[in-house]
Amino acid sequence: MDTTVYRPVDLPPASSARALTKVYGRGAAAVHALDGVDVDFAAGAFTAIMGPSGSGKSTLMHVLAGLDQATSGTARLGDTEITALGDDALTRLRRDRVGFVFQSFNLLPMFTAEQNILLPLELAGAPVDREWFDTLVETLGLGQRLTHRPSELSGGQQQRVAIARALIARPDVVFADEPTGNLDSRSGAEVLSFLRRSVRELGRTIIMVTHDPTAAAYADRVVMLADGRIAGDIDDPTPESVLMGLDALRALDQPVVR
């Protein structure tokens, strides 16, 4: 198989935020979870959003994915301004254009692995592209597991099913929130390798939230958040460069300049 995926450099971002804010609560109790975020996420790239606990990673992902409303500013998926959409349009956008991978797998326990993977197509009334299904199953090493129910699978296998499910409808972007948070380090490494392969070999776009420098280093780029603001940006990260970035954040308590 030719595994080269052509990635044009002038493609518009798959996802972006401008002056994005999210405030929880009001008055003295107000929490500025996002405080004026400007960021672009390239199509065909694997980007990690990293930062300390409470820095706004999950909130940013939820607003970018249309799971949560912003307080002000704009979020776009491709050229669709999702911060301007009503509930019905948001529901359709999440169903048709976005894939999700969560820390807790979120598979349906009474369905087999295959049924779980095909669920998004079922819900959308979309036909199954068998070639794509087979490619995902092969890439994710799930060929021997398709008739198993989630309770008969290891955590790593369940998360690989969840990844196949997130990719089956070829969404514009897959958002993953701490996808290795419930896995031992070996299964975690496996899942991260599969996420990277789905970008490099299958041309997908993945935005992954993590607080783990080793996990972040699997990405093509790391965007760092601190106190609801963009605080750093690392291309071709290694665990060492990500750790250095985090240390710099702590030491300076102000934006890191590359």
Ligand SMILES: Nc1ncnc2c1ncn2[C@@H]1O[C@H](COP(=O)(O)OP(=O)(O)O)[C@@H](O)[C@H]1O
């Ligand atoms: N539903 C909520 N209600 C009130 N505060 C929230 C809510 N969700 C998140 N927060 C607050 O917003 C900030 C950012 O949270 P979050 O995005 O979950 O951070 P992270 O994912 O980086 O740990 C934190 O201070 C958190 O306590």
Ligand SMILES: [Mg+2]
């Ligand atoms: Mg979080």
